[in-house]
Amino acid sequence: MKPDTHQPLLDSGFWRAVVVMAVISAVLMYIVVVYPIDRAFLPEASVVSIPIDNLFKFSMFFSVPILVYVNGFIIYFAFRYRRRPEEPIDAVGSPIHDHPALETTWTIVPSVLMIVLAVLSYFIIPMYYPTEQAAKSDVTMEAIGHKFYFEFRYPGLKQSVMNEMHLPIGVPVTLDITSYEETLDVKTGPVLHSFWVPEFRLKQDMIPGMVVPIHFTPREIGTFRIVCAEFCGLGHSHMWGKVVVESKTDFDKWYAGQQTQAAAPEAAKPISLAGGDASAGQTLFNAKCTACHNAAPFSQTKVGPGLADLFDDPQHPNLVTGKKATPANVADILEHGAHGSYGTMPNMHANGLTDKDVANLVAYLQTLHK
Amino acid sequence: MSVTNVGHPASSHIHPPPDTFIKKYVFSLDHKVIAVQYFITGGLFFVLAGLLAELMRVQLMGPNNHVLSISTYNQAYSVHGSAMVWLVIIPLLTGGFGNLVMPLQIGARDVAFPWLNMISFWLFPPAGILLFASFLYGAPQAGWTEYPPFSVQASFGTSMWCMAIFLIGVSATITGLNFLVTIVKMRAPGMTWTRTPLFVWATGVTAFLSMIATANLSAALAGLFIQREFGVPFYDVSRGGAPVLWQHVFWFYSHPAVYIMILPAFGIVSEVIPTFVRRPIFGYKAIAYSSATIGLLSFMVWAHHMFTSGLQHWEQFAFMVLTMLIAVPTGIKIFSWVASLWGGKIRLDSPLLFVFGFLSTFTFGGVTGILLASVPVDVHEHASYFVVAHLHYVLFGGSMFGIFAGIYYWWPKMTGRLLDERLGKWHFWSMFVAFNATFLPMHWIGLHGMPRRVATYDPIYTSTNEFVSISAFVLGLSMLLFAYNALRSAKNGEIAGPNPWGGRTLEWMIPSPAPYYNFKEIPIVLSGPYDYGKPLPYANVDQELATVPVH
Numbered sequence: 001m002k003p004d005t006h007q008p009l010l011d012s013g014f015w016r017a018v019v020v021m022a023v024i025s026a027v028l029m030y031i032v033v034v035y036p037i038d039r040a041f042l043p044e045a046s047v048v049s050i051p052i053d054n055l056f057k058f059s060m061f062f063s064v065p066i067l068v069y070v071n072g073f074i075i076y077f078a079f080r081y082r083r084r085p086e087e088p089i090d091a092v093g094s095p096i097h098d099h100p101a102l103e104t105t106w107t108i109v110p111s112v113l114m115i116v117l118a119v120l121s122y123f124i125i126p127m128y129y130p131t132e133q134a135a136k137s138d139v140t141m142e143a144i145g146h147k148f149y150f151e152f153r154y155p156g157l158k159q160s161v162m163n164e165m166h167l168p169i170g171v172p173v174t175l176d177i178t179s180y181e182e183t184l185d186v187k188t189g190p191v192l193h194s195f196w197v198p199e200f201r202l203k204q205d206m207i208p209g210m211v212v213p214i215h216f217t218p219r220e221i222g223t224f225r226i227v228c229a230e231f232c233g234l235g236h237s238h239m240w241g242k243v244v245v246e247s248k249t250d251f252d253k254w255y256a257g258q259q260t261q262a263a264a265p266e267a268a269k270p271i272s273l274a275g276g277d278a279s280a281g282q283t284l285f286n287a288k289c290t291a292c293h294n295a296a297p298f299s300q301t302k303v304g305p306g307l308a309d310l311f312d313d314p315q316h317p318n319l320v321t322g323k324k325a326t327p328a329n330v331a332d333i334l335e336h337g338a339h340g341s342y343g344t345m346p347n348m349h350a351n352g353l354t355d356k357d358v359a360n361l362v363a364y365l366q367t368l369h370k
Numbered sequence: 371m372s373v374t375n376v377g378h379p380a381s382s383h384i385h386p387p388p389d390t391f392i393k394k395y396v397f398s399l400d401h402k403v404i405a406v407q408y409f410i411t412g413g414l415f416f417v418l419a420g421l422l423a424e425l426m427r428v429q430l431m432g433p434n435n436h437v438l439s440i441s442t443y444n445q446a447y448s449v450h451g452s453a454m455v456w457l458v459i460i461p462l463l464t465g466g467f468g469n470l471v472m473p474l475q476i477g478a479r480d481v482a483f484p485w486l487n488m489i490s491f492w493l494f495p496p497a498g499i500l501l502f503a504s505f506l507y508g509a510p511q512a513g514w515t516e517y518p519p520f521s522v523q524a525s526f527g528t529s530m531w532c533m534a535i536f537l538i539g540v541s542a543t544i545t546g547l548n549f550l551v552t553i554v555k556m557r558a559p560g561m562t563w564t565r566t567p568l569f570v571w572a573t574g575v576t577a578f579l580s581m582i583a584t585a586n587l588s589a590a591l592a593g594l595f596i597q598r599e600f601g602v603p604f605y606d607v608s609r610g611g612a613p614v615l616w617q618h619v620f621w622f623y624s625h626p627a628v629y630i631m632i633l634p635a636f637g638i639v640s641e642v643i644p645t646f647v648r649r650p651i652f653g654y655k656a657i658a659y660s661s662a663t664i665g666l667l668s669f670m671v672w673a674h675h676m677f678t679s680g681l682q683h684w685e686q687f688a689f690m691v692l693t694m695l696i697a698v699p700t701g702i703k704i705f706s707w708v709a710s711l712w713g714g715k716i717r718l719d720s721p722l723l724f725v726f727g728f729l730s731t732f733t734f735g736g737v738t739g740i741l742l743a744s745v746p747v748d749v750h751e752h753a754s755y756f757v758v759a760h761l762h763y764v765l766f767g768g769s770m771f772g773i774f775a776g777i778y779y780w781w782p783k784m785t786g787r788l789l790d791e792r793l794g795k796w797h798f799w800s801m802f803v804a805f806n807a808t809f810l811p812m813h814w815i816g817l818h819g820m821p822r823r824v825a826t827y828d829p830i831y832t833s834t835n836e837f838v839s840i841s842a843f844v845l846g847l848s849m850l851l852f853a854y855n856a857l858r859s860a861k862n863g864e865i866a867g868p869n870p871w872g873g874r875t876l877e878w879m880i881p882s883p884a885p886y887y888n889f890k891e892i893p894i895v896l897s898g899p900y901d902y903g904k905p906l907p908y909a910n911v912d913q914e915l916a917t918v919p920v921h
Contacts, residue, residue: 092648114697
């Protein structure tokens with residue numbers, strides 16, 4: 001079967017298809033860079049998120065023609081060059097094996113694109129790691145991953161802040177990132193976590209034994225999410241935190257409040273549980289405790305056990321501290337925290353609880369039935 | 371060009387056939403029977419790992435579901451990933467297609483070491499049983515990558531995982547050695563490198579990767595096992611070890627592993643296209659040499675999985691550049707395949723449809739891979755559902771669509787019967803649409819902050835997850851179409867004859883299914899295999915065998 005060599009190499013049908021695909025590409029390229037995709041991105045809440053988003057849009061911009069033309073030519077050739085029923089079943093196609101000029105072009109053009117992408121990326125990488133200069137002028141603080149919460153240490157604050165990092169807008173920060181547990185034994189000690197703030201476009205793994213600094217400047221006021229992005233155990237799915245970016249005034253107020261809390265003397269006697277408000281306790285429970293506990297029977301473990309019928313069930317197992325489940329012993333855990341097989345229950349300071357909050361929570365737990 | 375005798379002279383005689391049931395079907399030394407054993411076992415694990423995925427999607431239909439406990443969900447995705455990589459894709463592509471097709475395409479009677487081939491297969495079922503039995507002792511929970519320190523702290527199932535993957539690693543290493551020697555030493559007389567079919571090129575590079583890279587995985591696994599069971603502190607910070615050590619050694623294997631999982635699929639695509647387009651593959655040399663280049667470069671990009679692991683900035687930059695570099699030979703292949711469609715006489719049969727599905731989805735996955743190659747972009751997208759989307763586009767869209775293309779293509783050669791073409795088209799279209807519906811939205815929620823390896827999520831992602839889950843159920847159902855097709859064909863499918871597709875590579879020059887000795891006389895190769903329109907470039911084969919496609 002002699003192949004048909006009289007076919008013109010590229011005919012008007014081919015070029016028409018090229019033009020159609022060019023139009024489709026142009027429309028899609030506009031969409032991914034200008035509108036509406038652009039509006040649908042997450043807020044660009046850190047200064048470096050803008051060049052990162054631009055780099056992403058640049059890459060998407062050039063990906064579009066590649067995708068349109070690859071898919072487009074498959075569809076066009078599949079229709080244009082399908083064997084028609086009237087042609088013999090063993091009809092053969094063009095014998096053309098290669099085309100050096102075409103192949104060179106489609107080697108060089110992607111290579112150039114890759115080089116450009118690499119160069120643009122090269123200039124952005126140092127923007128979110130502290131340079132020597134930035135390290136000197138930035139405010140430096142620590143973010144430490146635990147099972148299963150984020151601990152933040154501020155300069156000038158004696159106590160740590162848990163899960164809710166407050167930052168003043170426009171102030172560059174160097175965040176030293178690591179992972180830590182009180183016990184360093186490999187079987188119960190620290191694991192990997194990852195500090196990811198999607199709205200900042202920043203992520204750094206929290207690695208035991210390593211301290212890795214990142215650098216950023218918040219540029220939008222608001223509350224943004226911290227997500228643990230490295231599997232760390234049963235609590236990984238719920239390991240969420242918040243970054244609250246606020247005005248300098250609001251931040252100073254918050255900071256001062258933290259200092260006052262730290263300065264308050266340790267309660268010499270156990271917290272009084274009298275007059276606890278169960279409904280206030282319920283609000284607090286839903287806000288702070290449901291990350292790890294269910295308002296459900298003991299067996300419904302999330303990270304820690306379910307807390308329904310805590311005091312009413314005579315068969316209820318002892319608390320994680322080994323003591324019987326009584327209001328006073330539960331208040332003790334709320335006050336001092338506890339370490340269990342599934343993770344660490346933060347203490348009241350870590351959880352941002354006052355004495356009254358502890359009383360309210362215990363009152364609520366006394367009303368929690370399945 | 372003078373005929374070059376590269377064939378092994380001893381292969382020109384035919385051994386007597388195996389006589390007992392055990393020798394024929396259990397401990398067979400015949401590469402074709404071993405291939406079927408790999409296909410059946412790999413197919414079984416595909417079903418099991420797929421069911422795990424469907425379970426996962428039921429849990430993720432809504433936030434805070436209690437279908438699976440958190441621990442069970444974690445075990446599900448970890449075994450799902452481990453099984454798909456080590457018990458499905460690698461065995462099907464290497465043990466399955468490599469065994470079935472490669473010796474036939476080079477005109478050999480079998481592989482270089484048939485007994486080792488048999489051992490390679492028989493390491494596979496125990497490895498799989500060990501992996502799934504880990505559920506009884508608390509299966510691993512940290513994904514198929516099992517990073518320490520968590521994997522050191524996890525229950526005994528993680529040690530079973532170490533043993534299982536170690537076993538399958540031995541199998542893969544042996545197969546790599548076997549195939550490489552076979553391809554280098556046992557090509558038929560006259561089959562120079564530039565006359566070698568592209569699937570053989572692909573299998574050769576894959577064999578090289580399997581042989582060299584897998585040992586690193588074994589080292590990492592041994593370290594993890596020895597630390598877990600005997601306390602040697604490889605990954606223990608408190609005694610001088612480092613968790614990041616695991617990541618380096620693991621990924622030094624696992625990046626070549628993803629090329630092990632895609633190169634044979636590339637080879638399948640390079641075979642199916644010329645046959646169903648009835649013209650030479652465009653850019654044969656470019657495709658062959660780019661396979662070798664990809665193989666070499668695959669060893670130099672591993673740390674792009676570790677951009678957020680505290681690497682030095684120059685390390686991040688170097689791995690970024692090398693990763694972008696490896697995109698170039700991959701792009702060359704894709705463009706060459708598309709150009710191979712130009713000017714053809716195309717028959718839109720199922721094998722070619724699956725190739726089109728491959729080209730569409732793999733290109734998309736390749737593009738998101740380039741996005742991820744850039745360090746600043748990866749810092750945001752690493753360990754999010756964007757990566758889950760990317761990996762499924764290249765591994766499911768790439769490898770699995772390639773595997774199905776190969777199954778539809780070589781099913782007649784393996785069984786002597788045809789699969790039903792209408793069912794094949796229904797299977798393709800339902801799988802293609804459901805696949806995209808399942809994995810395309812994941813890019814979106816990944817960019818919007820949903821991490822991977824979580825049993826629940828922020829309620830803002832609910833509607834997307836619902837849609838993804840329903841699409842995943844449809845995707846699972848689409849496989850039933852194939853299962854029904856296969857059973858129907860095995861029972862009373864149309865007899866295929868030696869060459870139902872009108873192919874020109876050597877496997878189509880012998881009856882279907884092939885006799886145990888493959889070739890009555892070792893063929894002599896006079897030219898490349900893809901020159902449709904010219905006479906068959908072989909001597910010593912039955913030129914009367916039909917080279918006209920049946921439909």
